[in-house]
Amino acid sequence: MTAVVETEGLTKFYGKRRGLEDLTLQIRPGEVFGYLGPNGAGKTTTLRMLLDVIRPTRGTVRVLGSDPRDASIRRRIGYLPGELALEGREKAGEYLRFLAGVRGGVAAGRVEGLAERLEADLSVTMGKLSKGNKQKVGLIQAFMHEPELLILDEPTSGLDPLVQQEFLAMVREARAAGGTVLMSSHVLAEVEHVSDRVGIVRSGRLVAVEDVVALREKAVRRVEFHFDAPVPEEAFRDLPGVRDLKVEGASVSCTIDGRPDALVKAAARFTVVHMVSAEPDLEEIFLTYYSEDVQHARAGA
Amino acid sequence: MPVLVRKTLRDYRRAIIGWTIGICAFAGLYTSFFPQMAANPDFYSQAAQAKYPEGVRKLMGGLENFTTGVGFLQAVIYQLFVPLLFTMCAVILGTKALAGPEEARTLELTLTLPLDRKRLVLERFAALAAGLLAVAVLSLAVIAVLGAMVDLNVPFGRMLAAHTGLYLLVLFFGTLTLAVGAATGRRALAMAVAGAYAVAGYVVHALAADVEAMKWLSHLSPFHYYMEGNPLVNGFQVGDCLVLLAATAVLALTAVLSFDRRDVGV
Incomplete structure (x- = not known):
């Protein structure tokens, strides 16, 4: 089976500033992949390239077997932006109907069902949504068309713990239904219970890809x-x-x-x-296993 | 109507309603002053000549014979204030097309819909054109109806010709704003470029009547093509309209191509 997301030497520079360098990664069908790293490490840069919001400086990227420039594949992707902005006087429900109309494939009652699970009030105008409620609307639009691939940038930010649990249940269901999930986080604890594998990115470079079970042993x-x-x-x-x-x-x-x-x-x-x-805290995993200093110290010992 | 055009118009709704009310109120108010001026032609002509220094009068289009219906409409409605208000409206709608949502980061989700970027820009442009058309049609209706009530005696065909020019003028500035926003993603820059071009274009055109050096320069001013043919007197100016339309088409194409090849929201 071919990879759902496949990148090779994927590199993005913003002028001279490095966003991401030389990322080679495969996301397999049916897995939940946690993409971890501190803020500014290059997670959002990677995910936005998969959606063709920004373009690579070098390297190749294929999503669902196509170039991300092919707009038609986006019908099969559910995307939650890292900095989700929703504005205006439109009600959240109306906005979701608009998105659903353009994307297609949203089953009747699906939006309402998700709203109920996440306890989101869709009758509020978007400009007045709280941060947590915006995130809920963002999750609903990502999940509503039951996409083959979910790309979620910091999905749990702003959600209270109960809603986080519900969200994780939704991720598990998406996987059970044959979907693939790529989600980023800066906290391992948020993704480790649902992820099959995690990739760790730091200063624009992928420093490790690990099975979650193996990573926990190293933690x-x-x-x-x-x-x-x-x-x-x-x-x-x-x-x-x-x-x-x-x-x-x-x-x-x-x-x-x-x-x-x-x-x-x-x-x-x-x-x-x-x-x-x-x-275990992600920061400490970095310090013990992936920091060059520590590796030097180990080599010396 | 394509779904994104409909959605964009829905987002523009308040702005369109607000500007329509503003422009119609202005045009309606001034049109309703006409009977007074027509009744006392000498007084108002002289008052106008005395009130403004010559330089200002030139910028306002001379104000020579505004006690006739055509002169009045030209001086009070089509010369400065209505084009100015309408251009502001077009620039604001132009920033709402791409640069505004990009800076507010609401564009990101729209961009990840299964729509080609070229189509996104074209549909935003179509919504801009349709929104401005709505303002133009309503303001024309107000001027025509009130004009008939106060006996301006300007044929509707002439008003339609002048209003068509006005529409194409503001569509040009709206599209310019959209294009700068599409190319740079910066709202303030788009407004500044369009605003500066409008002011400079207006001044150059107004001074071209007297200043020889401005004559060739005025061919770069959209106002030249809007006013030079005096459609209120001479009817439709097909050539001038086509120049404005062609310039708008070039800007729209530039917007499509430049937006298609850049990073959004960085």
Whole structure:
């Protein structure tokens, strides 16, 4: 089966400023691909090139087997812009009807169904929508024609946690129906539960593409244990994967790398009163695995 | 009507209604003054001559014989104020076509519809032309009806000829704004270029009557083709209309081609 999105050496410069350099990537049919990176790394640049909003400086890009300049493929794509702007005195529902009329393929009742799931009020004029509601309208228009390919730029921004869950359920349904999803985020935690693979982009370069399961094993977590009595430092020293160990009286904090098994077993010998395990943070993955400094340090060690 | 033209006109609706009311109110108000002026020709002619210094009078088209119906319509309606208001309306609608939505970032979703970019520009242009036509038709109706009521004695055919020129003039400036917006995506720049060209074009045309050096320059002014043939007296000026129309077509084509080959919203 051919790739849904295929880029080779895709490069975009804004004048002299680098937006994206030499991106070679394939998104396979039926997968959910999380496109991760800090703000300004080149995520939006990539996604906008797939929609032909901006044009590559170099390299090739094919979407659904065609050049993005071919307007007809956009019927099969659902796109949520990163900086979604909706303005005017038109009601959100009317605007969605306009978009649906141009794109076609929107089943009767589909818009209302999505609005209900996301708790969006479509009778509000667009200029008066709150940030969260704008995002909901943006999601509805991206999903309403049940496209083969969803390209979502920071889809969860501005959504409250319950709506985020509903959104993730919609992504899973789209995948179950045979769709492919490419979504960007700057927080791994937002996409890791639905993504099959993630790509990490930094300063305009793709630095890694990983299976989510593999990435989670590599992730660094900050862990804290609180015990009912002071514990000896030796009990935790030199455990595999444990770094930055700090033992202060009855509490132990450290970062762990990979599986927490050894640490948990060590802690289990004492009475644990309280435990905190922070979600791995993308920033720390960068620092540990993809920063050149760290790689140098490792090579040197 | 293509769906994007309809949608664009819906977005323009308030602006079109507002400007139509403004232009019609202005034209209607001034037209209704005609009986007073016609009744006291000497007084009003002299007052007008005395009120404005010569240079200003030249810019306003002379104000010599505005106590006749044709002279009045030319001086008060077609010379300066109505073209000025209508051009402002066209420039504002022209910025709403592409540059405005691009700066507001609302263009991005429109761009990702399954519509060719060339078609997007053409449909926006069609909506601009249709919107301006609506303003032109309504303002012509107001002037014709009120003109008949106050006995201007200007045949409708002549008014139609003058109004056609006016429509083509403002369509030119609206399309210029659209084209600069399409090429650069910058609203303020589009307004500045169109505004500066309109003012310069007007002044050059007005001064060309006296200043020899301005004569050839005035051929670059759309106002030359709007006023030189004096359609209110002489009827349709096909050649002048075609020049304005051709210039508009060139600008529209430039808009289509330049928008098709650039990045949007960067």
